[in-house]
Amino acid sequence: MPHISERYTDLPEATIGKLLKLAAEDKTVLSLGPGEPDFSAPKPIVALTKKFADTCNHYSPTGGRTELKEALVKKLKKDNNIKTNPDNIIVTCGSQEALLLATACVCDVSEQVLVPNPSFLGYLPTFELFNAFPVPIQLKANNNWDINPSELKYYIDKKTKAIMINTPANPTGNVLSKKILEELADVARDNNLYIFSDEAYEKLVYDKKHVSVGSLNGMEDYVVTFQTFSKTYAMCGYRVGYAVGPSLLIEAMRKSHIYTTLSAPTISQMVATKALTIDNKYIEVMRKEYDKRRKYLVKRLNAIGLPTITPNGAFYTFSDISAVHDQSFKFASDLLHEQKVAVVPGKEFGSYGEGYIRCSYATDLGIIKKAMDKMEKFVKKHQR
Numbered sequence: 001m002p003h004i005s006e007r008y009t010d011l012p013e014a015t016i017g018k019l020l021k022l023a024a025e026d027k028t029v030l031s032l033g034p035g036e037p038d039f040s041a042p043k044p045i046v047a048l049t050k051k052f053a054d055t056c057n058h059y060s061p062t063g064g065r066t067e068l069k070e071a072l073v074k075k076l077k078k079d080n081n082i083k084t085n086p087d088n089i090i091v092t093c094g095s096q097e098a099l100l101l102a103t104a105c106v107c108d109v110s111e112q113v114l115v116p117n118p119s120f121l122g123y124l125p126t127f128e129l130f131n132a133f134p135v136p137i138q139l140k141a142n143n144n145w146d147i148n149p150s151e152l153k154y155y156i157d158k159k160t161k162a163i164m165i166n167t168p169a170n171p172t173g174n175v176l177s178k179k180i181l182e183e184l185a186d187v188a189r190d191n192n193l194y195i196f197s198d199e200a201y202e203k204l205v206y207d208k209k210h211v212s213v214g215s216l217n218g219m220e221d222y223v224v225t226f227q228t229f230s231k232t233y234a235m236c237g238y239r240v241g242y243a244v245g246p247s248l249l250i251e252a253m254r255k256s257h258i259y260t261t262l263s264a265p266t267i268s269q270m271v272a273t274k275a276l277t278i279d280n281k282y283i284e285v286m287r288k289e290y291d292k293r294r295k296y297l298v299k300r301l302n303a304i305g306l307p308t309i310t311p312n313g314a315f316y317t318f319s320d321i322s323a324v325h326d327q328s329f330k331f332a333s334d335l336l337h338e339q340k341v342a343v344v345p346g347k348e349f350g351s352y353g354e355g356y357i358r359c360s361y362a363t364d365l366g367i368i369k370k371a372m373d374k375m376e377k378f379v380k381k382h383q384r
């Protein structure tokens with residue numbers, strides 16, 4: 001067989017795919033695996049998609065349609081207190097593509113990015129694809145899964161180019177406070193580093209307020225903010241996200257974007273422009289439902305002996321499974337086979353996620369309740 005690159009063969013093998021495939025194939029499985037909203041896109045978005053169907057067959061300008069970038073400037077000012085202009089924005093095929101482009105334009109071979117661990121499973125492979133080196137920064141449950149800015153100095157050297165952060169976070173649900181973000185901003189400025197701030201779940205916060213590190217004074221040269229329509233508007237399949245950051249870097253990303261996807265889908269950009277103006281009630285309905293499920297799930301998980309910190313954002317819980325097992329993959333696969341409940345092993349999110357499982361509450365409350373009854377049986381049977 002002809003050669004396959006080491007870049008590919010060295011990529012970590014995600015078991016989540018296999019588990020979720022098994023769960024999707026067997027309709028009797030109760031899945032707490034999904035990483036995307038279970039809601040349909042709000043009605044006005046569906047109507048706009050139909051309306052634009054006749055007029056979207058052309059490419060869009062690389063880097064984004066002007067009207068969308070102008071609408072995003074207003075959105076970023078109003079919602080995130082980030083003052084910017086269209087030249088500082090790139091629209092991409094989901095925020096994942098924006099992260100890929102930022103990595104390509106910031107990191108040369110063997111340069112380093114500090115990456116919280118556990119964290120979103122898209123980060124490590126993205127950095128590794130470009131032969132950049134992700135340096136794991138351990139997050140701990142007993143520190144509320146917060147990143148500790150004062151620890152970062154031990155990991156920064158001349159090869160370090162960026163600090164990855166994610167607030168609200170997947171898989172822990174952690175929301176970083178303004179104080180921590182200010183401390184991180186100081187670290188970035190003092191060491192001339194970028195902060196890559198993934199804010200995919202910015203609108204899914206409960207009891208806390210989301211703060212964008214890019215809104216802090218003097219950070220416009222240091223922060224690349226990644227946001228998306230995927231989670232807020234339940235528009236994952238539209239593949240439209242964006243990054244805002246220093247204009248030179250955004251221009252470099254735009255040039256590279258010509259060779260990745262050329263442009264984000266035209267219809268998605270047209271719909272996204274209008275989505276920014278739909279009534280907030282459509283987002284609130286989803287957020288309130290997630291909140292209800294969150295409270296239920298956290299209570300049940302703790303009651304059955306899987307200690308879980310109450311998440312303040314996103315739609316995941318991250319639970320300590322030490323009452324049963326040290327190995328999250330074994331826990332998840334035994335649970336799937338014995339009780340037909342799918343969860344994601346914590347190790348999928350990095351080595352420091354071992355000993356935990358992620359449950360998603362982007363699924364119907366009725367399913368969550370049944371899944372928890374089955375998980376309770378499983379824990380009782382295997383408790384050590």
Ligand SMILES: Cc1ncc(COP(=O)(O)O)c(C=O)c1O
Nearest residue numbers: 094095096120170200228230241
């Ligand atoms: C933390 C985080 N960032 C980014 C993404 C990717 O989002 P997008 O659909 O905008 O590419 C996800 C998707 O699950 C995510 O959980």
